[in-house]
Amino acid sequence: MIDNPPGPDALTLSETAARRLRQDIVGGGLPPATKLRLRDLSARYGLGATPLREALARLAAEGFVVLEGQKGFSVPPVTRAHLLDVTRSRQVVEPEALRLAMSGGGAAWEDGVVTSLSLLRHEIGRRDPASEAWLDAYEVRHHRFHRALIAACPLPSLLRFCDDLYLQKTRYRRLMETAHQDWPRMLAVHEALAEAVLARSENAPSMLAAHIGTTAEHVLALLGEAPPGP
Template structure:
């Protein structure tokens, strides 16, 4: 994979910013798995950036909690911790339900039109590009982010919106681990339609409750996926530690 700097001089600062964005996207979308060792030399070949910009980008990701620094051994992708995810889902339920209530109270006709359009756009897109198994559809993911943002966009509290966006991004990293578990049994489109309908009816209590249920349902699928992942990892470690039979 080639790397093209965004400015003519290709300065280290520009490279660090660009490779940071690509690494961050790969972590959030699950292409770099939780706990994966981030080896600078391997990353340099993959992203086409030098060691210095890469280390700067990794340090920034560590400051955000998306990577962790290993003493004298570089970096790893942050682990997918079930307890941490439970707190993240609770935070999303509290913050987004409040933002949605404010959005319903303050939203005008333009907000209604934007929300209705976002829900219709999302409903028209397949969640998976393969009906037989889950293969992430980038167009659906983009429309999904736009829908959840449209729900709370009229709350008139930019710091709250930014906080909700950050929580959603962090949750998406976990959700990427659970999509195969949730698909195709869960009717996510019906959940989105019900939330939008309640919001457009200006029924704040029902809309907030449905949104919280929607987020909690995602959380349950992620919990199951994380438990399976941790059980598999424990099994692998036990197999490695087991004494080998003599030849």
């Protein structure tokens, strides 16, 4: 007998659960290696077991949650191997998406890059690294900038993969000592990248790859490990 598919309300609850869980995992609200028990999650989010179970299965397929046999679900641990995997994967696919975007992007794409950079500049200008709310707002602007760079890429599957890898990397970036970052230098890097992209510079993809590698170097330094090799 074939089960009836879930109704729209169930799907909405499942999607809500997945979105909130993903936000807390990426933002550090649910630290690495945390056990994700349905009872605890239900109390945390005010949702039932069914949508939470569906959300956990979905996030496990996306790599944001780990399922270990009888041990159940948990937040993935922070490991050097995973960080380098995500970093190097981004350095392969995101510059290619950027090449395609620069090749086909028009005035609307250029406007999106300029607007996203302006919003990022404004957010960095009002920075308060001690505030979780500000860090969340900064992450939104930073993500928007990176999305804008490759938005004109004509391959939706490649864009989705870039987005998934970006979020995986964000979890590591939030573990960094953000309060001690050189914010003026960070802004200058993004401004130089945007300028190269808008000029259709052949160096822009390699600049993006280098920028992506910076987070791995900082996190590994905090962990007392050597930076990744070429």
